[in-house]
Amino acid sequence: MTASSRVIVLHLGLLALLFGLQFILPAYHHGNLARIMVLASYAVGYNILFGYTGLLSLGHALFFAAGMYGMGLTIQHMGFTPAPALIVGIVAGAFVAGALALLALRTVGVSFMIVTLMFAQAGYLTVLYFGEYTRGDEGFVIQQAQRVLWGVDLSNATNRYFAAWGLFSVSFGLSLWLVRSSFGRTLIAIRENEERVRMLGYDTYKHKLTAMIISGTISAAAGAFYGLLFGYAGASFASVQYSIFPLLWVLLGGAGTVLGPFVGTLFMFYLIDLSSGITSAYLLIAGLALVLLTLFAPQGLIGEIRRRFWKNLP
Amino acid sequence: MEFGPHLLLATLEGAVTAAVLALTAVGLSLVFGVMRVVNIAHGEFYMLGAVIAWYVAHMMGGHPALGFFLALVLAPLLVGAIAVLADVIILKRVDYDPERTIVATIGLLYIIQQLTLMTYGPEARPVEAPFNSRIALPWFEWGENGFQFYYPWGLSTTSYKLAVIGAAGVVLLGVWAMMTRTKVGLLMRATQADRDMALAFGIPVERVYALVFGIGAALAALGAVLIVPIQQAHYLMGADPLLLAFIVVIIGGLGSLPGTVLAALFIGLSDGIISVFFSPTLAKILATLLVGLVLVWRPQGLFGTRTA
Amino acid sequence: MMILSTRGLSKSFDGLQAVTKVDFDLPKGEVRALIGPNGAGKTTLVGMICGRIEPTSGHVQFDGEDITRLPAHARIMRGMAYTFQITSVFARLPVTENVALAARRRLSGDAIDRAVADALARVGLSNEAHEDAGNLSYGHQRLLEIAMGLAQSPRLLILDEPTQGLSEGEIADFKTLVRELAGDTTILLIEHNMDVVMETADRVSVLNFGEILAEGTPTEIRENAAVQAAYLGTG
Numbered sequence: 001m002t003a004s005s006r007v008i009v010l011h012l013g014l015l016a017l018l019f020g021l022q023f024i025l026p027a028y029h030h031g032n033l034a035r036i037m038v039l040a041s042y043a044v045g046y047n048i049l050f051g052y053t054g055l056l057s058l059g060h061a062l063f064f065a066a067g068m069y070g071m072g073l074t075i076q077h078m079g080f081t082p083a084p085a086l087i088v089g090i091v092a093g094a095f096v097a098g099a100l101a102l103l104a105l106r107t108v109g110v111s112f113m114i115v116t117l118m119f120a121q122a123g124y125l126t127v128l129y130f131g132e133y134t135r136g137d138e139g140f141v142i143q144q145a146q147r148v149l150w151g152v153d154l155s156n157a158t159n160r161y162f163a164a165w166g167l168f169s170v171s172f173g174l175s176l177w178l179v180r181s182s183f184g185r186t187l188i189a190i191r192e193n194e195e196r197v198r199m200l201g202y203d204t205y206k207h208k209l210t211a212m213i214i215s216g217t218i219s220a221a222a223g224a225f226y227g228l229l230f231g232y233a234g235a236s237f238a239s240v241q242y243s244i245f246p247l248l249w250v251l252l253g254g255a256g257t258v259l260g261p262f263v264g265t266l267f268m269f270y271l272i273d274l275s276s277g278i279t280s281a282y283l284l285i286a287g288l289a290l291v292l293l294t295l296f297a298p299q300g301l302i303g304e305i306r307r308r309f310w311k312n313l314p
Numbered sequence: 315m316e317f318g319p320h321l322l323l324a325t326l327e328g329a330v331t332a333a334v335l336a337l338t339a340v341g342l343s344l345v346f347g348v349m350r351v352v353n354i355a356h357g358e359f360y361m362l363g364a365v366i367a368w369y370v371a372h373m374m375g376g377h378p379a380l381g382f383f384l385a386l387v388l389a390p391l392l393v394g395a396i397a398v399l400a401d402v403i404i405l406k407r408v409d410y411d412p413e414r415t416i417v418a419t420i421g422l423l424y425i426i427q428q429l430t431l432m433t434y435g436p437e438a439r440p441v442e443a444p445f446n447s448r449i450a451l452p453w454f455e456w457g458e459n460g461f462q463f464y465y466p467w468g469l470s471t472t473s474y475k476l477a478v479i480g481a482a483g484v485v486l487l488g489v490w491a492m493m494t495r496t497k498v499g500l501l502m503r504a505t506q507a508d509r510d511m512a513l514a515f516g517i518p519v520e521r522v523y524a525l526v527f528g529i530g531a532a533l534a535a536l537g538a539v540l541i542v543p544i545q546q547a548h549y550l551m552g553a554d555p556l557l558l559a560f561i562v563v564i565i566g567g568l569g570s571l572p573g574t575v576l577a578a579l580f581i582g583l584s585d586g587i588i589s590v591f592f593s594p595t596l597a598k599i600l601a602t603l604l605v606g607l608v609l610v611w612r613p614q615g616l617f618g619t620r621t622a
Numbered sequence: 623m624m625i626l627s628t629r630g631l632s633k634s635f636d637g638l639q640a641v642t643k644v645d646f647d648l649p650k651g652e653v654r655a656l657i658g659p660n661g662a663g664k665t666t667l668v669g670m671i672c673g674r675i676e677p678t679s680g681h682v683q684f685d686g687e688d689i690t691r692l693p694a695h696a697r698i699m700r701g702m703a704y705t706f707q708i709t710s711v712f713a714r715l716p717v718t719e720n721v722a723l724a725a726r727r728r729l730s731g732d733a734i735d736r737a738v739a740d741a742l743a744r745v746g747l748s749n750e751a752h753e754d755a756g757n758l759s760y761g762h763q764r765l766l767e768i769a770m771g772l773a774q775s776p777r778l779l780i781l782d783e784p785t786q787g788l789s790e791g792e793i794a795d796f797k798t799l800v801r802e803l804a805g806d807t808t809i810l811l812i813e814h815n816m817d818v819v820m821e822t823a824d825r826v827s828v829l830n831f832g833e834i835l836a837e838g839t840p841t842e843i844r845e846n847a848a849v850q851a852a853y854l855g856t857g
Contacts, residue, residue: 056413056416056417058416103606103607103610104610106610106611107609107610109412109413110352110412110413110416111609113352113413113416114352114560114605114606114609115606115609115610118602118603118605118606118609119602119603119606121557121602122599122602122603122606125595125598125599125602126599128595129593129595129596129599182726182730185719185722185723185726186723186726188715189712189715189719189723192712192713192714192715193710193711193712195710196706196710196711196712197723198694198695199672199674199694199695199698199704199706200698200723200724200727200770200774201695201698201699201727201774202695202727203693203695203696204695244420247417251417281428281429281431281432283424283427283428284424284425284428284429284432286421286424287420287421287422287423287424287425287427287428288421288425289421290417290418290420290421290424291404291418291421291422291425292421294404294408294414294417294418294421295404295407295408295418298414
């Protein structure tokens, strides 16, 4: 087997494993895994910008929330059915990502982080400000009757798992294809040394802009699905915490690896799940993980595996 | 209340905000100026100051002034020590890399906040002011009898609020004197101007960093002790000061003490005034957008460019 | 036929004049060396030519078209290539990927692999193809820079101090390489090593205090009294 086909087999193997697991997992973990796959899709989107392009955004909750509210508000207030509502959410995310990119990409490094943080915060506050429609922190429930997509009831656990798996497969596959394409390789080169890439004749600004829109669109899709599958949209999903989470998951799993976002989300989810028996302050775990990862394992789990055992892992 | 007295009241409230904000922002600005890192956990140092003040006041008993003044000394010292520890354990190890420092201080933010929640709890608790007499304020009008003063109902402040403004002024003067008149200040300014040169001249840059991080946090804590008789201590109270201090540092220019103080006055006063007349959420939306846009339109401005 | 011309090209940094009204012409196919003492403005001039630095005033023409307003990447796409003075390879990517990034801009499919192998062979790095670029010695990284330039198969190749840090043997190979390229590719060579200049350049331009001091064949330049005073005498 060539190195390239080993890579394909490994990644498709994960998707097949996740598909198969639904038949054997007990209900509790079955539900968890559905949630993890949607959140991991969010992390996959985040990773395209952070891991592969080298742009550390602190504002992805803006895109996640754009997807969630684009979907939720059209169902709630305009009587949309799930399919067009999902599309509205995803398009809204793409649009917001493009707009923020036009502004934020004028900056680099720390400024980029702060600019994305500030605009996302403004987005969060906007959700609160229009509490009449969004119900603010309290949020609103999307009723079971409103969650039937082409005759499939998404509040049903099996259907929900399948939808989550579908979303994850698409974003995961897209990410794998992207980073092996010449566009993705250029993104990686931009992460390593942007000026050199520019002097090889690439329009690095356009590449970064495209990367941010792709990243934001996947994040928005995750947000839209999350709201639809679990039947709820609330302001906390727009808060700064939801910008930090994908950073945390990707750092833990390994930034700039295709598998990393899923692995990081999985580990963090169960870490918090297990620790909830000891403390309700789950953010403490998140904080400790951030500090420890920064100090001791900036490569993350999959990054470490790549460094030691499997150099060509994308 | 009529518009004029209302505006005076808003201005006074704004001046108290501005005084505390100036302390917090100068702390953040000092850290950014000298160390070239952004401390996202700065608001949590502020919150710790308030919470420690409550513990001290609560344990002291006796006359409220006793606990308060002890807190005024102890809280900044303790918070400063915690910050020095964080600097040595975390920031030094990531070599003050700007991006990794932000990620690490986000982690620190959650750690401090959640540990406070687990020990101090979710309640908001007041600290009694050491003195608190109400001072009614006069307003003037052109009445039938010509120009005359009167005391509109509701137009008043307290002796404590005025004292906060005064105390902040004194501390700021002290910081200014430290930076310009002392050897420690000279070392800080040398490190700020050129880190490598400072190293070459044998300045213990790492110790200067630890000290600056400690002083920055202590200033935030001091601001919080001053405000806690007015606002109560709560584990989530660090978020707003962080945002406002950010705005101030970005508008005031980094490392510039007078610029930071001026910007704090401007933001503190306008925040007070805007919050009285508009929805606080709208005011915050405008403020965050302002920070974002200032950074976008002057990208080479404050945070410099990353070398690839 | 000039492939490159500048007219009145000037740059000042904070009032300090780095390059003053340079009129520079480079005919197609020529190997031109640009020499001058440190701080003479060589890198600034070349930076304005390839678009890394915006000129204060003046024009740049490439192949008969005014490119003064074009961003750097668009100039590269028109057939310029620039190799960095300070080694600027992608240290954490394999050598092949470094060169492939350069080749991919104009080629696709198998042609990329062929161009990469060819460029690496020409600079003698075929054996290092699968190393990470950061693991190469300094001299090899300089050669990789040149290979990246070659893989772009440019019409104008700008080499910014390419032999700095190379061994004697590598310099000899470099001279051979430049002579092979001469004719097909126009080369603008910023160079400190006078042996390299004398042996490879068709003509030499001397920059001093931001102005063109002299221009001529290597022999003429060597015998020019003004150049000797400004540069050779002190260097």
